[in-house]
Amino acid sequence: MENNKLENHELMESLIDEYGTDLKRLAYMYIKDHALAEDILQDVFVSCYKNINNFRMESSYKTWLVKITINKCKDTLKRWSFRNLIFKEKVSSININQTTPEHVLIENEEDILLYEQVMKLPIQFREVIILFYYEELHIEEISSLLGVKVNTVKTRLHRARQKLKEMLKGSGMHG
Known part of the structure; x- marks a missing residue:
């Protein structure tokens, strides 16, 4: 059991190193807010860690992580509080x-x-x-x-x- 935890920890570090930047960019492009994109990225990797033993290898890790990211972004977009925020940051800045x-x-x-x-x-x-x-x-x-x-x-x-x-x-x- 201890060996499995170590393997999962190493796998998570590898996934974060390899896909973290791309997933953060993806979240940002959905949400248009840097802080929320960071929060979503953290949620994605928490979900990934919790479910890593359930990963069935039916897709690549990247595809799986992109799907989790999209779902987290869509959940955020659906929330009333997000829909009613007015973002001060403009792309032109x-x-x-x-x-x-x-x-x-x-x-x-x-x-x-x-x-x-x-x-x-x-x-x-x-x-x-x-x-x-x-x-x-x-x-x-x-x-x-x-x-x-x-x-x-x-x-x-x-x-x-x-x-x-x-x-x-x-x-x-x-x-």
Whole structure:
């Protein structure tokens, strides 16, 4: 039993090192709040630790952790208190010289504009864009993570791209 605890502890350290940054970025892109993204990340790894012995190896650890993260984000978005918060932090106030994971994606003005437009998309479109382009997951993986059909993911991705194209045209940026 003691040996199993040691193995689980080492596995957790490895998972945190390997996926922590990506999962924090994913949570931030859902929630749009740094502190909440940190809280969600902690919740994800607490859940992971509690359930590590139940992991059935039907997917990769990354896929499992991404699914936990998405579910924690969706739970947060559903909570009344979150829906009624007014965030003071604006994307335009981001300091590009920062090297936090959220800011690595943003390197110039066009990237900032694209990022702002992605964050304005409804959650069902934003999540497929995030998972497909930022997390580089395949459509089948996204389908499994979100619990929707492959064709639904394709449709949402297509509509999200259309909406982004329209939004970027309106902003003067050509897509």
